[in-house]
Amino acid sequence: MNSQIFLQTMCNRQYWVLVIIAFLSVMGIGVVDCITGSQITFALFYLFPVVIAAWFSNKNTAIAISLFSAVTWLAVDYFLNRIYPNLLVYSWNYLSRFILLIIIALLLRALKTLLLEKHDLSREDPVTKSLNFRAFHEIAEVEVSRAIRYGYALSLAYIDVDNFKAINDTRGHDAGNKLLCAVVDAIRENLRDSDIVARVGGDEFILLLPVTDQASAQIVIAKIQNHLMSVMDKNDWPVTFSFGVLTCIENIPAIDRIIAMADHLMYSVKKGSKNGAKFMTYWNQNETDS
Numbered sequence: 055m056n057s058q059i060f061l062q063t064m065c066n067r068q069y070w071v072l073v074i075i076a077f078l079s080v081m082g083i084g085v086v087d088c089i090t091g092s093q094i095t096f097a098l099f100y101l102f103p104v105v106i107a108a109w110f111s112n113k114n115t116a117i118a119i120s121l122f123s124a125v126t127w128l129a130v131d132y133f134l135n136r137i138y139p140n141l142l143v144y145s146w147n148y149l150s151r152f153i154l155l156i157i158i159a160l161l162l163r164a165l166k167t168l169l170l171e172k173h174d175l176s177r178e179d180p181v182t183k184s185l186n187f188r189a190f191h192e193i194a195e196v197e198v199s200r201a202i203r204y205g206y207a208l209s210l211a212y213i214d215v216d217n218f219k220a221i222n223d224t225r226g227h228d229a230g231n232k233l234l235c236a237v238v239d240a241i242r243e244n245l246r247d248s249d250i251v252a253r254v255g256g257d258e259f260i261l262l263l264p265v266t267d268q269a270s271a272q273i274v275i276a277k278i279q280n281h282l283m284s285v286m287d288k289n290d291w292p293v294t295f296s297f298g299v300l301t302c303i304e305n306i307p308a309i310d311r312i313i314a315m316a317d318h319l320m321y322s323v324k325k326g327s328k329n330g331a332k333f334m335t336y337w338n339q340n341e342t343d344s
């Protein structure tokens with residue numbers, strides 16, 4: 055887990071700790087500013103809690119911290135005998151500082167939103183809105199480590215749409231895209247929340263089924279096959295599906311090898327009569343067909 059994800063996770067879990075730290079920081083900066091006297095200013099340091107609040111909490115908290123910082127800043131002025139001639143000057147000083155902090159906080163939040171959107175887009179298949187291969191790979195690596203650590207079985211299915219090209223050729227690219235989206239929807243309807251689906255090629259998909267042995271994988275895949283075929287029939291799409299399903303129990307290999315083996319299984323279905331599923335269990339360095 056990199057430091058950014060760690061900090062984000064910590065902040066999600068401990069929102070109130072973060073808010074308290076931000077408020078205490080503002081007070082701390084105010085106290086230090088008072089102690090060091092009017093010649094040395096710590097005013098710029100108010101940016102620190104504002105930036106932390108803006109980045110790691112929400113907009114309202116960032117506004118509250120900015121407001122509190124501006125008040126503290128003004129109180130320090132007063133304490134250090136930086137007396138302003140009238141209320142108008144006080145108001146101007148207060149408002150200009152508050153607005154400056156708010157602008158920085160809001161700009162940071164906007165930057166964060168943009169970065170998150172960009173990050174999400176880089177992990178998403180633009181056509182079906184499912185995960186792309188890169189995102190799948192990242193998550194699957196973690197699931198493989200978890201399966202190894204806790205001794206869980208894990209299944210991975212490689213799916214290819216049979217005769218998909220004919221849909222593009224006869225009904226157009228948009229119809230082909232609609233079919234791909236329907237495939238993802240149909241698969242998702244039969245998965246648990248912990249399962250993952252990704253589009254990894256033109257008409258190719260991968261499913262990862264954590265904590266799933268071969269018997270359970272066969273049940274899930276049968277459900278998906280039935281559902282997919284009923285959706286295809288309903289839309290009069292003359293395609294079928296080839297599945298290669300690998301279950302790993304012990305000595306689970308790296309995710310790339312699991313994917314390659316499932317792809318190989320799928321390919322052997324393709325080379326046969328298509329429209330079917332081939333299952334294999336990878337166990338203790340032996341591979342058992344079924």
Ligand SMILES: Nc1nc2c(ncn2[C@@H]2O[C@H](COP(=O)(O)OP(=O)(O)OP(=O)(O)O)[C@@H](O)[C@H]2O)c(=O)[nH]1
Pocket residue numbers: 181214215216217218219220222226227228229230231234255256257324
């Ligand atoms: N509509 C659409 N088509 C795509 C997209 N990406 C790739 N394709 C098309 O998907 C097709 C996939 O080719 P194949 O897998 O060889 O076609 P197929 O007819 O399914 O062949 P088999 O798998 O052997 O049954 C190609 O025609 C690509 O142009 C996409 O994003 N949208």
